[in-house]
Amino acid sequence: MAGWILEPAYSELAEDFGSLDAVFALQGERLTKDPLSEVIRVQRKGVYYYVKRYSGAGKGLRRYLGKPRVKAEWQNLKRFAKWGIPTAEVVAWGLARRGATYARGAMITRELPRTEDLSALAKRKDPRLANRVWVDEVSRQLASYTRIMHENRFTHNDLKWRNLLVDDQPRLFLIDCPNGDFWRGFWLKYRITKDLACLDKVAKYHLSATQRLRFYLQYRQRARLDECDKKRIRHVVRFFEGRE
Numbered sequence: 001m002a003g004w005i006l007e008p009a010y011s012e013l014a015e016d017f018g019s020l021d022a023v024f025a026l027q028g029e030r031l032t033k034d035p036l037s038e039v040i041r042v043q044r045k046g047v048y049y050y051v052k053r054y055s056g057a058g059k060g061l062r063r064y065l066g067k068p069r070v071k072a073e074w075q076n077l078k079r080f081a082k083w084g085i086p087t088a089e090v091v092a093w094g095l096a097r098r099g100a101t102y103a104r105g106a107m108i109t110r111e112l113p114r115t116e117d118l119s120a121l122a123k124r125k126d127p128r129l130a131n132r133v134w135v136d137e138v139s140r141q142l143a144s145y146t147r148i149m150h151e152n153r154f155t156h157n158d159l160k161w162r163n164l165l166v167d168d169q170p171r172l173f174l175i176d177c178p179n180g181d182f183w184r185g186f187w188l189k190y191r192i193t194k195d196l197a198c199l200d201k202v203a204k205y206h207l208s209a210t211q212r213l214r215f216y217l218q219y220r221q222r223a224r225l226d227e228c229d230k231k232r233i234r235h236v237v238r239f240f241e242g243r244e
Contacts, residue, residue, distance in 0.1 A: 003095075004018075004020045004023075004093075006091070007090075007092065010092065013045075017092045018092075020095070023092070024053060027040075028041050028042035031050075036054060036055065036069065037054045037055070037070075038053055039052045039053075047111060048110075049109065050108065050110075050111065051108050054068070068095055068105055070095055071095060072178050073178035076177040077090050077107075079180075083148050083152065086171060086172065087173055087174050088109035088110065088112055089110040090108070090109055091108045091109060092106075093108070094106065112167065112173055113167070114168050115165040115166060115167045115173060117162045118138075118165075118166060118202075119162035119202065122206050128170075132211075135207065138166060139218060142164065144218075145172070145174055146196075147220075150192050150195070153182050153184060154180060154181065154182050154183075155181070156174070156180045158198065159198045160198050160201070161199070161202045162176075163177070193232060196216075197235075197240055199215075200212060203215070216229070216233060
């Protein structure tokens with residue numbers, strides 16, 4: 001698919017968000033930049049919007065074959081919304097091609113007010129991480145959303161604390177999923193283990209062993225571990241050994 005779509009509810013912003021050319025001409029606060037993409041933040045009518053602009057399709061073979069990274073990203077966020085997983089609202093999206101070759105693309109999401117990523121909380125040792133009630137509330141949400149993905153044979157593939165936002169309620173949101181995809185068989189099991197290991201990579205430094213186990217039981221919707229669970233947990237805790 002080549003083209004540009006602005007959600008009808010945001011038609012009043014068509015001057016800035018109504019075409020790919022207009023979106024690439026936008027000026028705003030630059031938040032990130034790499035060889036493939038950049039993210040800027042702009043404010044319109046008192047609301048912040050995050051504009052992610054891609055000048056490349058992705059890394060490796062994705063540069064030439066398969067789905068462009070920007071397309072995967074907007075499709076996955078829309079998939080989360082369909083499954084009832086809270087995420088950033090996609091306001092506009094699209095891409096352009098040069099012949100049969102990908103040229104550029106972009107996606108605009110609306111801000112999630114009063115949110116902060118869990119990685120930021122961990123870095124400053126936020127007292128909420130020492131609050132058992134708060135941790136349990138967030139843990140139950142994360143367990144539910146992770147289970148929904150995996151039950152659909154889908155894995156995030158970058159399920160790190162920096163991609164988990166929490167607001168002051170606390171409500172949890174999953175974001176930034178350009179590498180998420182569907183899998184089967186051995187690869188599904190492997191990718192599920194990787195998702196869980198990504199979460200535990202930071203959790204082991206900030207949460208107790210009991211809290212980490214409780215999250216897994218919530219994820220599995222059971223009160224006790226069986227032998228398959230124990231085997232998977234061993235794989236999870238060893239997944240990044242020698243790579244940290």
